[in-house]
Amino acid sequence: MAATKEDYGAKDLAVLEGLDAVRKRPGMYIGTTDSQGLMHCLWEIIDNSVDEALAGFCTKIVVTLHTDGSITVADNGRGIPVDKEPKTGLTGVEVVLTKLHAGAKFGNASYNAVGGLHGVGSSVVNALSSRLDVEVDRNGKTYRMEFRQGHPGVYTDADPEHPSPASPFKKTRKRSPTELREVGEVSKKTTGTRIRYWADPEIFNSTAKFSYEQLIDRVRQTSFLVPGLSITVIDENIPETGDESIDDVREVDGPLAETSATPETQGAGTEDDAAGKADAVTAPAPSQEAVDRHMGRHPHARVEEFLHTGGVIDYVDFLSKGEPVCDIWHVSGEGTYQEETQVVGPGGDLHAQMVERTCGVDIALRWTNDYETTIRSFVNVVETPGGGTHVDGFLNALTRQVRRNVEANARRLKVNLRDSATKVERDDVMTGLVAVVTVRIAEPQFQGQTKDVLGTAQVKPIVTKLTDRQFGEMIAGSKRGYKEQSGRVLEKIVGEMHARIQARKTKEVTRRKNALESASMPSKLSDCQPGNDDIAELFIVEGDSALGTAKAARNSMFQALLPIRGKILNVQKASVSQMLANKECASIIQVIGAGSGATFDISQARYNKVIMMTDADVDGAHIRILLLTLFYRYMRPLIEHGHVYAAVPPLHRIALTGKRKGEVIYTYSDDELARRTAQLNRDHIGFDGDIQRYKGLGEMDADQLADTTMDPRTRMLRRIRMEDAAQASEIFSLLMGGEVPPRKQFIVDNADDFDRANIDA
Structure with a gap:
């Protein structure tokens, strides 16, 4: 009941x-x-x-x-x-x-x-x-x-x-x-x-x-x-x-x-x-x-x-990936604040009492030539993944000091202060930032037992004041040894600002729906017809001679062509602003239409496949590496989602004779040529002894280029994959970065094992 x-x-x-x-x-x-x-x-x-x-x-x-x-x-x-x-x-x-x-x-x-x-x-x-x-x-x-x-x-x-x-x-x-x-x-x-x-x-x-x-x-x-x-x-x-x-x-x-x-x-x-x-x-x-x-x-x-002895400086060094823009900067000190708290009296009872607290602050930070942000924050060695008042105080001071120094160096940094759109935002400052923010206080106020977010309000002004003063001296270059570094940091942040503004402008352009949008694209782009976004392909073609042949060989319904002139800028060594100022790099970013860096949105990409079509020689391989460096640094999701390909043009054309006259065989390496000709001789199949070797894509006629490189029914493409992003980052930094001695040592150590056939393996 x-x-x-x-x-x-x-x-x-x-x-x-x-x-x-x-x-x-x-x-x-x-x-x-x-x-x-x-x-x-x-x-x-x-x-x-x-x-x-x-x-x-x-x-x-x-x-x-x-x-x-x-x-x-x-x-x-x-x-x-x-x-x-x-x-x-x-x-x-x-x-x-x-x-x-x-x-x-x-x-x-x-x-x-x-x-x-x-x-x-x-x-x-x-x-x-x-x-x-x-x-x-x-x-x-x-x-x-x-x-x-x-x-x-x-x-x-x-x-x-x-x-x-x-x-x-x-x-x-x-x-x-x-x-x-x-x-x-x-x-x-x-x-x-x-x-x-x-x-x-x-x-x-x-x-x-x-x-x-x-x-x-x-x-x-x-x-x-x-x-x-x-x-x-x-x-x-x-x-x-x-x-x-x-x-x-x-x-x-x-x-x-x-x-x-x-x-x-x-x-x-x-x-x-x-x-x-x-x-x-x-x-x-x-x-x-x-x-x-x-x-x-x-x-x-x-x-x-x-066991570590360097504290947060060692931690930032451990967390840093990619090329550093500056040394590790250190902000430390302490401040005091008043707080009312419940104190246990002699008799064991609680009563309110105003006490003076000491807040110790220890921060290390560095910028790397990347667009990812890594900020770790702690209170008394307890991680606060949700941040809190200590992180807010740090970022507020950081952003304010950067803005102040960008305005002070506007002419050198080529920033138009009259344009209201050219204002440094917090996201620009945080791009590529690696920082560890720690504070030590008695009886911190957390949000919940799991301590994800610091809520002690008095910590914020203390962190802000220390960061304002010490970081302000570093970014202004007034502190000894920081002038050159601060210049590089400001240049990177301004470059990120321009990249963000450019990405916003790109998104505002209607995608391939009217003549106005076509007019906004680079004049050298030979675009495909609209309405085929799911299968659209962009061929990045090396040289004007190859472009002429490719125009005749392509299917204009879904294949677009963008020529580049020789070797593009090595973006692994260049700053963001230098990259955006480069005509070839800017054109590729604009044509793909999905932005760059932290603002890259793969859903806005105008093509399903981006295909690098370069000559089958050492120069062509170098151009592919430079293009891949651009994609990896500023359009990484294209590689991660399998949208980047390398065309595989042939090196040789064997024309058969006798009963099989009119047939041709293409080979893609000297070893393959030797094997195929030996096989033809064993099978008593005749072929023209004057075997054609292609020095470049421009030497092919339109039919040959279509059959071997562009027609989806007969071509061969090599998809670029990135199974391990961290390892790929190290390789790109080693081979394309600004540090020459490590690259030289790598070449010396691996010269004996070099196999030219593995360049595109």
Whole structure:
């Protein structure tokens, strides 16, 4: 029988105690219960160790991935307090791992700038774990405590070396003494915390998967943001019979530091340390004895170590792709602000109090000769992918200073200040920008527990002021050594502005619908008839002589011709403004009609295929490379979506005689010619000994060019693919960039392996 309204009373109210609320509504604390939530739990535990490093008490963190799916995070920080907390009567270990919103980060006595802010990280992970074990080294002893789904107790493992959530568990009764036990002794100077947990399958759904790649990215990122902190990842999911010749399979070696760091020694290093910026450096790793004792012996485990000393400057260098326009610029400093906050009084009650906060700012930035933007932002080493007030302050100052200096150098940069359309926008400034923006503040205000966006309003004016002053000196060239670099940066940004304006104008032109639009195209374009957009082809033809033959050979219903004069500009070395000023490059962009750079819109492309039709010689190959560089740098989606092709014209024409007189055979290389003529001789088929060799497309008549190169029924095309954009970028930078020594070395190293037949392979 259903309850009535009159039956509703206090007995119907459910009271969830302790961590039961977390298990009931996990999404409130970790966002989701899929892969994202699974990784979020790991971040919470790692961030606690990182906070010890930020406070100056930790120099090493070890993350171990066990074969049973559990994870251990160990550090050499101060260790979780083991004495009793006066208010609850529980040990510090139990308070931290079972009480929400509990920890040292609320009073600001032990921590100033931290990543774990809300005091729920460790306790939430504990609640969502089928088992969690913690060991603490303090006071010359090792203490241990165990939990099942957030409840303290004692496990009885059949094999202590291989603990399991399925082992018998005796739950601690309420109001009973805590189950923190002394299990060993260590040196008086040894301190640290080790937490091993098993994510609860009852909480996380079947799609939740652990990502090793995300872990490595996060660890690498943290090592950049906390200079001097060594972080090691040990993956035991490698067979113990693994091949030790594999690079990433080696034994753990080196001593584990037995003393925790002090604020004076945190981040200290030699001159060699300051110069080193490589990932996975040879840094002191945990000792074999420590690994054996705490994590089990797995001599073939995969080990990756990260240690950086250059901070955000190293991080920007790591993130930068392509040719740099300038060196890495650094903005740093701090400011203070007033904030009203709730403070815990002596009696444990909260009251409002106005406090003075310090905001530390550390920013590194660089422009590259590309159109992609990479901005990473952090608050106390916690990434804020949604940005926030710190990023807003940085970009506002950046845009304002760039505009001011563009106006001051308008004549040199060829900017018409009277034209209201020629105004630098934020997108122009951000194109090709690589930046890392970090701030460190006490008790930051985030939007939600997942900390995606910083909301502390007082941070914005501090970041703006520092960026205004320091970046202003750099971009104005008033700071020593920055004049030439600032000139290149301003030229790039102005070039992006012109590209954006040109793209907008191109989109405003009606696509191939009236005579006005045809008149706006380059006069040398021989366009095809409208209405065939799905099959329209643009042939970029080398030279006027080939153009004449191609006009007679093409099908004007769907084939358009655009001649170019010789070798176009090498855009890998040129700036955006130089590219746009080049007549050939500008014509190609205008004819394709989809814009360029960051504003390129492939849906606006006027042709389904763009075909490079050049001579079958070295010069023709060079022209194709220059064209591909233009497409890759400014119209990359054309290549990515398979719309760029290279025509394959023949090199030789063999005219048959005798019974097969009138037939011809085309060959495309000297080797193929030798094979075909040898085959004809073996088959006793006659052919004219005066074999025609084409020096260029212009030597063919219209029928020959149509049959071999232009007619879709008989031609051969080679589609240009780009399976790995990052690798392609490196190759283009090496072969077409402005740095001559690397290209020279590449030629020297590969000269012996050169095969001319592989030019178009």
